[in-house]
Amino acid sequence: MSIEAKQPYEKEYVEKFSAEHNEPEWMTGFRKQALESASTLEMPKPDKTNISKWNFTKFNLEAETQGLDSLKDLPDDIKVFVDTEKDDKNLVILRNQINAYETLSTELVDKGVIFTDMFTALKQYPELVQKYYMKDAVSFDEHRLTAMHAALMNGGVFVYVPKNVVVEEPLQAIFWQENPEFALFNHVIVVAEENSSLTYVENYISFNKDEETVANLVTEVIAHDNASISFGSVDNFAHGTTVYMNRRGIAYRDAKIEWALGQMNDGNTVSENVTHLIGDNSFSYAKAVSVGRGDQSQNFTAKIINYGKQSNGLILQHGVMKDSASAIFNGIGKIEHGGTKANAEQESRVLMLSKDARGDANPILLIDEDDVTAGHAASVGRVDPVQLYYLMSRGISQQEAERLIIHGFLAPVVNAIPIAAVKEQLTEVIERKVY
Amino acid sequence: MAGSTLEIKDLHVEIEGQEILKGVNLTIKGGEFHAIMGPNGTGKSTLASAIMGHPKYEVTSGSILLDGEDVLEMEVDERAKAGLFLAMQYPSEITGVTTSDFLRSSINAHREKGDEIPLMKFIKEMDSAMDYLEIDKNMAQRYLNAGFSGGEKKRNEILQLMMLKPEIGILDEIDSGLDIDALKVVAKGINKLRNENFGCLIITHYQRLLDYITPDFVHVMMQGRVVKSGGAELVERLEAEGYDWIKQELGIEEETVGNNA
Numbered sequence: 001m002s003i004e005a006k007q008p009y010e011k012e013y014v015e016k017f018s019a020e021h022n023e024p025e026w027m028t029g030f031r032k033q034a035l036e037s038a039s040t041l042e043m044p045k046p047d048k049t050n051i052s053k054w055n056f057t058k059f060n061l062e063a064e065t066q067g068l069d070s071l072k073d074l075p076d077d078i079k080v081f082v083d084t085e086k087d088d089k090n091l092v093i094l095r096n097q098i099n100a101y102e103t104l105s106t107e108l109v110d111k112g113v114i115f116t117d118m119f120t121a122l123k124q125y126p127e128l129v130q131k132y133y134m135k136d137a138v139s140f141d142e143h144r145l146t147a148m149h150a151a152l153m154n155g156g157v158f159v160y161v162p163k164n165v166v167v168e169e170p171l172q173a174i175f176w177q178e179n180p181e182f183a184l185f186n187h188v189i190v191v192a193e194e195n196s197s198l199t200y201v202e203n204y205i206s207f208n209k210d211e212e213t214v215a216n217l218v219t220e221v222i223a224h225d226n227a228s229i230s231f232g233s234v235d236n237f238a239h240g241t242t243v244y245m246n247r248r249g250i251a252y253r254d255a256k257i258e259w260a261l262g263q264m265n266d267g268n269t270v271s272e273n274v275t276h277l278i279g280d281n282s283f284s285y286a287k288a289v290s291v292g293r294g295d296q297s298q299n300f301t302a303k304i305i306n307y308g309k310q311s312n313g314l315i316l317q318h319g320v321m322k323d324s325a326s327a328i329f330n331g332i333g334k335i336e337h338g339g340t341k342a343n344a345e346q347e348s349r350v351l352m353l354s355k356d357a358r359g360d361a362n363p364i365l366l367i368d369e370d371d372v373t374a375g376h377a378a379s380v381g382r383v384d385p386v387q388l389y390y391l392m393s394r395g396i397s398q399q400e401a402e403r404l405i406i407h408g409f410l411a412p413v414v415n416a417i418p419i420a421a422v423k424e425q426l427t428e429v430i431e432r433k434v435y
Numbered sequence: 436m437a438g439s440t441l442e443i444k445d446l447h448v449e450i451e452g453q454e455i456l457k458g459v460n461l462t463i464k465g466g467e468f469h470a471i472m473g474p475n476g477t478g479k480s481t482l483a484s485a486i487m488g489h490p491k492y493e494v495t496s497g498s499i500l501l502d503g504e505d506v507l508e509m510e511v512d513e514r515a516k517a518g519l520f521l522a523m524q525y526p527s528e529i530t531g532v533t534t535s536d537f538l539r540s541s542i543n544a545h546r547e548k549g550d551e552i553p554l555m556k557f558i559k560e561m562d563s564a565m566d567y568l569e570i571d572k573n574m575a576q577r578y579l580n581a582g583f584s585g586g587e588k589k590r591n592e593i594l595q596l597m598m599l600k601p602e603i604g605i606l607d608e609i610d611s612g613l614d615i616d617a618l619k620v621v622a623k624g625i626n627k628l629r630n631e632n633f634g635c636l637i638i639t640h641y642q643r644l645l646d647y648i649t650p651d652f653v654h655v656m657m658q659g660r661v662v663k664s665g666g667a668e669l670v671e672r673l674e675a676e677g678y679d680w681i682k683q684e685l686g687i688e689e690e691t692v693g694n695n696a
């Protein structure tokens with residue numbers, strides 16, 4: 001089925017889709033409710049980026065897909081993200097949103113850890129999913145795109161770590177949009193119960209340079225009291241995919257959420273990463289890097305809202321812009337009334353590699369409490385000629401010197417990516433995008 | 436004759452439209468150690484920067500030749516590959532790039548493509564140079580000069596000098612900010628390179644460095660020129676008497692560049 005018109009998401013389609021996946025009743029109802037809202041809700045309005053001409057309506061919801069017998073059958077471009085040497089992997093691969101590969105170590109299974117695709121989770125743990133699905137983090141009716149997401153969700157993963165369980169090995173999900181026009185309405189839920197901890201890394205990847213489609217993605221990350229979540233990603237959609245990415249975190253008392261996001265899409269992208277520091281003494285460090293190239297336009301928002309006393313929210317955004325790409329980097333720290341002794345800091349830096357590129361760094365502090373600390377720094381600039389001179393004075397060519405400086409500029413986030421293979425891939429993606 | 440020869444002839448250099456060097460003449464041959472002294476603001480760093488090709492300094496006339504090759508025609512990296520090295524008065528800080536990665540890139544830049552230094556060999560060489568300079572091994576994994584103390588930066592410059600083994604080394608105030616032990620270590624590193632193939636230009640304010648590294652020639656800069664040259668004995672006289680006697684000898688009132696109209 002190809003969808004082009006404005007009101008294409010017939011109720012029948014949603015009902016049929018939901019039935020085919022044997023979804024619980026609440027889910028079917030939820031989809032239908034969201035579908036209804038989608039037609040009346042407004043599109044989101046990201047600050048300073050006009051998305052009215054972006055493609056959010058032309059996409060395909062059906063694709064022929066095979067499973068995956070072995071990781072060896074993965075194309076090389078995807079294989080590189082997987083540490084194939086390691087036996088004890090915790091890995092889920094969705095191929096056109098179909099669960100094509102899934103492994104979780106027996107040790108983790110025994111401890112009650114859940115790591116599976118969303119449809120399986122809906123079948124096996126319907127109540128658990130319902131408890132978190134678009135409840136406290138993202139609401140379906142925020143705007144038309146969240147509503148469309150809720151109506152058309154066609155895959156994702158569900159991660160659940162029970163109380164007191166410490167997951168040492170990272171969990172990795174790969175979302176592979178193989179069909180060039182296939183749309184991803186991917187939904188990720190990561191829940192860490194009290195005193196638990198985990199590391200989760202996801203990769204989005206597609207190769208559709210010219211064929212157009214949409215990725216409408218929602219991620220909800222919940223860290224209960226004293227839990228700790230380290231969340232890494234490499235977003236790597238090709239030029240043809242228009243991306244709406246919404247990653248949201250909720251941290252309760254003494255909880256910790258650390259984000260390391262490699263935002264490397266080649267198409268137009270709106271990406272927001274918002275963390276609510278609900279609990280006292282909760283902590284979040286949101287790190288993101290991006291490279292803009294070609295004619296793409298992107299809007300990145302990193303926002304942390306401090307509710308809890310002594311909560312601490314840190315934002316670091318580094319972007320490199322080349323060709324005629326443009327991007328807005330909003331770094332927003334908000335301290336709510338009652339968040340005494342909270343701390344909010346943002347740093348947004350943009351490195352411009354061409355005169356036609358555009359980059360805007362907007363650090364914003366909104367503070368409704370007296371007894372707090374906060375700070376921000378922003379800069380938009382070119383490669384420092386004196387740094388270049390220093391490197392070149394040792395014989396390093398200009399191109400290599402620029403390469404070192406750019407990698408150095410992006411290093412704080414790249415180095416925070418928790419899986420070695422993914423970190424290497426991010427470095428390579430950066431290399432590819434910059435040169 | 437061994438080593439390379441760097442010839443500076445009637446060099447005039449401007450920075451942001453203001454002439455700083457007003458006709459510098461100097462020749463450094465392989466095996467020779469030259470010292471340049473002179474009050475603050477007389478153009479010593481300007482000379483060093485112009486030789487290396489700092490983007491802010493514009494050579495308006497004169498020439499710099501390395502073994503007869505026109506240095507001014509070369510890009511900065513080509514100058515380095517031709518055999519020039521400048522230990523900078525204020526080295527840049529580059530976060531995100533480790534000292535070790537930078538050193539390896541520098542060494543490989545001096546080698547042919549496909550003939551990169553094997554990693555183990557590199558690490559061995561770096562370790563032994565770091566030992567020689569009594570540098571904490573952690574520095575290799577720290578970001579280049581970022582948060583380094585003044586003394587650490589200077590040692591790092593000498594580490595690069597030792598590993599790159601240039602034909603001509605120019606050391607701009609390599610001794611400033613060093614405690615006495617660090618000074619000895621740095622001098623030891625420089626002296627290790629001393630041989631008939633290595634020419635060196637040492638810019639300094641103090642005799643104490645030259646107590647460890649005896650120069651063959653000593654030059655004094657004022658007003659953007661070399662106004663006096665001599666042997667090692669000149670250092671002692673400057674240390675004892677300062678610069679006034681030279682100014683009197685030459686009828687100079689204000690030695691800095693801007694005030695000599």
Ligand SMILES: Nc1ncnc2c1ncn2[C@@H]1O[C@H](COP(=O)(O)OP(=O)(O)OP(=O)(O)O)[C@@H](O)[C@H]1O
Pocket residue numbers: 450451453455473474475476477478479480481482524691692693
């Ligand atoms: N951007 C600039 N614009 C104008 N004048 C400058 C600029 N940069 C440097 N100068 C001037 O050039 C002159 C020479 O500076 P230089 O750094 O070469 O001195 P120096 O002899 O190395 O001094 P020091 O011993 O203090 O290191 C100084 O008077 C300095 O103020």
Ligand SMILES: [Mg+2]
Pocket residue numbers: 479480481524607608
């Ligand atoms: Mg100087």
